[in-house]
Amino acid sequence: APHILVVGNEKGGTGKSTIAFHIAVALMDAGLPVATLDLDGRQGSLTRYIENRCGFEELRNAGLPIPLGHRSLAPSGDAMADARAVDHALAELTSAEGGGARVVVVDTPGSDSALSRRGHAWADTLITPLNDSLVDLDVLALVDVQSDRIVRPSHYAAMVWEAKQARAQADGGEIQWIVLRNRLSNLNAHNKREMARLLGQLGPRLGFTLIAGLSERVIFRELFLAGLTLLDLRRAGVGQSLTMSHITARNELRALLKAINLGRRVR
Amino acid sequence: APHILVVGNEKGGTGKSTIAFHIAVALMDAGLPVATLDLDGRQGSLTRYIENRCGFEELRNAGLPIPLGHRSLAPSGDAMADARAVDHALAELTSAEGGGARVVVVDTPGSDSALSRRGHAWADTLITPLNDSLVDLDVLALVDVQSDRIVRPSHYAAMVWEAKQARAQADGGEIQWIVLRNRLSNLNAHNKREMARLLGQLGPRLGFTLIAGLSERVIFRELFLAGLTLLDLRRAGVGQSLTMSHITARNELRALLKAINLGRRVR
């Protein structure tokens, strides 16, 4: 069965679209047949990344890998219709006529929606990025200021739990949940320790694996207009060499890919 | 008439709630009668900030200024009812019985909603923060990769234009639109210049004033659990002294306040 990889977090601006795009490119780079699904159709950051990539490829003929298929869905106002649209898009993208993708990378909006909930319920792997910030942590769990302890899960954790239930009931399947610290800085040692500690406690309670994640690096965003990632820089048609910072960034991306267990069938 | 200050950007995680809270505290610090309205009731970051502040004040009796009133609205599913709820909340917060606020700071979600659109239509001042990122710029305007020029306005710019129309038709009033670069870093000179150039061109076209904004500083987020800002640190009950970085942060906040023209009547 194809592997559905969802990038989700109800908190805005945690890096969902950025990570969805970078994972899709990394998987294509590794030779896998990948399709992409944008469930944040109104904002469409992932769609824009892919349109920009196609535009760049048209100009430069650099041999850039492009997803086998891409769909973008925006809310229709009808929750049932939205859920059906998600099912339909996934079926299409993984069908032989639709491109035969074995992995579908799904981007979701930073808000609650029928499209997002349905997407989450299909996940084999759910990747949740967040900033190293107590404000971001708040959608996962409430923390008590006096004791610095976790009080209870918050609304996005509840949404993921419901998705896990939906998945289990649908086909007995499991969602592998990975939480990823994103936009990490070298500074603020105290804040970093605090986040690592709280997330470390939360993982076993909510059922997710914590991975170190990506640092704040302009290379993860400055190539947006060309739809490129640092992995594309050394291609013939692009022709840039990698700096030290790029190499560290590439290692961060590789560590992320390694943590995603795509399953033997896909490999 | 009371001054309605809306913090808006359909793009997620640009710093809306953080800035809404810091502006509210800064205005109360300056002695103004302030109320707060959270139109992102499901996520509730601004509400959580204020609840945490009240909790801290209960514990410590530090004499922290608290908003005269606070309301939180979440989508009801009925757009007309949502719009009426916004009107009602603003009327309540500015009424004598409701606290008599002369400034209402309104936080909005990082997504399109009836609550957010109605809030935008009431704005005297609209503050739009964004990251120094072409991905964030994309909701304001499409940029062509070959020419590095602005092609056309994007969906959030269109939403603001509609809000300006709604405001003009309602009472002939004007929305002062301020765009604020947030989470700025000292590094990445090329990217910073690029963003400054593109936003500089976009300002006159879309009708906003660009201000330099806030740097990425952990002091803007590490006090979330206590509902504090750096402006509170020197109060008797809190008793911390300011570091050099705090002083620079305070100057950034002051520059932001200065740029907001609250109008003679409020002062």
Ligand SMILES: Nc1ncnc2c1ncn2[C@@H]1O[C@H](COP(=O)(O)OP(=O)(O)OP(=O)(O)O)[C@@H](O)[C@H]1O
């Ligand atoms: N590791 C990183 N290094 C540098 N910039 C980053 C990184 N991750 C994300 N960004 C930038 O941070 C901002 C938010 O990222 P992104 O748009 O991918 O988040 P999102 O969760 O998809 O947001 P939304 O909730 O609006 O969909 C963007 O400007 C993006 O370019």
Ligand SMILES: Nc1ncnc2c1ncn2[C@@H]1O[C@H](COP(=O)(O)OP(=O)(O)OP(=O)(O)O)[C@@H](O)[C@H]1O
């Ligand atoms: N100037 C800053 N310095 C450091 N951290 C910041 C700054 N501004 C915002 N942040 C952090 O960035 C993240 C996003 O900020 P915030 O939640 O205020 O954005 P938002 O636009 O309200 O997001 P949403 O779209 O989810 O409502 C939070 O983790 C916040 O603590």
Ligand SMILES: [Mg+2]
């Ligand atoms: Mg996104």
Ligand SMILES: [Mg+2]
């Ligand atoms: Mg917010």
